[in-house]
Amino acid sequence: MNSAYEPSPDSVEVKTCCSTLYQSDIVRFLLGDSFHPGGIQLTEHLGTLLQLAQGQRMLDIASGQGKSAIALAQRFGCQVQGIEYGAQAVQRATEAAAEAGVAHLVTFQQGDAERLPVAAETFDVVICECAFCTFTDKSTAASEMWRVLKSGGRVGLSDLTRLGDVPEELQSFLAWIACLADAQPVDNYTSYLTQAGLAVDLIEEHNEALYEMVQQIRGKLLGAELLVRLKKLDLPASLDFTQAKSLARAALTAIQMGRFGYIVMSAHKAT
Numbered sequence: 001m002n003s004a005y006e007p008s009p010d011s012v013e014v015k016t017c018c019s020t021l022y023q024s025d026i027v028r029f030l031l032g033d034s035f036h037p038g039g040i041q042l043t044e045h046l047g048t049l050l051q052l053a054q055g056q057r058m059l060d061i062a063s064g065q066g067k068s069a070i071a072l073a074q075r076f077g078c079q080v081q082g083i084e085y086g087a088q089a090v091q092r093a094t095e096a097a098a099e100a101g102v103a104h105l106v107t108f109q110q111g112d113a114e115r116l117p118v119a120a121e122t123f124d125v126v127i128c129e130c131a132f133c134t135f136t137d138k139s140t141a142a143s144e145m146w147r148v149l150k151s152g153g154r155v156g157l158s159d160l161t162r163l164g165d166v167p168e169e170l171q172s173f174l175a176w177i178a179c180l181a182d183a184q185p186v187d188n189y190t191s192y193l194t195q196a197g198l199a200v201d202l203i204e205e206h207n208e209a210l211y212e213m214v215q216q217i218r219g220k221l222l223g224a225e226l227l228v229r230l231k232k233l234d235l236p237a238s239l240d241f242t243q244a245k246s247l248a249r250a251a252l253t254a255i256q257m258g259r260f261g262y263i264v265m266s267a268h269k270a271t
């Protein structure tokens with residue numbers, strides 16, 4: 001982590017809590033290793049949109065368990081660096097890259113999206129999947145994307161969107177961490193990127209991928225609750241099934257009503 005950077009205590013708490021949750025066994029049980037709607041299929045689609053190719057350098061901001069970084073290196077032969085706030089996630093991702101035989105192409109490092117520990121104008125492509133909405137200072141994060149991109153370099157962002165206000169039942173701290181509470185209207189994502197000096201080229205809706213993911217989570221929650229009751233599954237006592245199920249239910253309704261969605265967008269750093 002960049003030691004010169006001292007974010008406000010509030011933002012440290014949110015970042016630490018967010019990365020701790022995403023490193024936990026329960027989230028891995030519910031989501032697998034790919035923590036975004038559409039999974040690796042949507043990641044590879046993003047790679048195609050961004051014209052990733054062999055020899056290019058790509059940065060994955062908030063790389064989580066490293067699944068996307070590894071898949072893109074395997075599919076396109078690009079060199080990938082992942083930056084992730086959670087130290088444990090960085091360690092797991094590094095081990096996964098070695099197991100997948102791509103350690104020569106993919107590396108991971110601990111760091112903050114709002115203060116990327118990399119030099120300016122280093123990357124041909126930057127991606128950030130399902131994480132921008134959790135960043136506490138989105139303008140700074142967008143400026144950091146611009147700074148580390150080479151001139152003409154491309155950004156691929158995929159994230160949760162909202163239409164109108166966030167329903168009250170989706171305003172809890174858990175909802176924030178689950179990327180729901182601070183999901184942005186599509187226009188806001190465009191503004192963050194544009195104000196940072198990035199020109200938006202394309203926006204695609206993938207709302208169905210979000211619906212499918214929340215439905216899968218809900219199914220797993222119901223199954224897990226039953227297994228815990230039957231004493232056939234041991235999960236941390238910290239998981240509040242009632243709260244988690246009601247969050248999933250409220251999210252599904254909101255997605256069906258068009259209040260939440262998922263987008264993929266691409267932009268470039270103007271020369």
Ligand SMILES: C[S@@+](CC[C@H](N)C(=O)[O-])C[C@H]1O[C@@H](n2cnc3c(N)ncnc32)[C@H](O)[C@@H]1O
Nearest residue numbers: 019022034035036062063064085112113129131
């Ligand atoms: C929903 S997960 C997405 C992970 C990964 N991009 C994926 O799609 O599998 C959000 C990730 O953002 C990370 N994160 C949140 N705030 C961050 C920050 N300020 N800097 C770096 N990573 C951050 C969390 O630790 C978590 O791993």
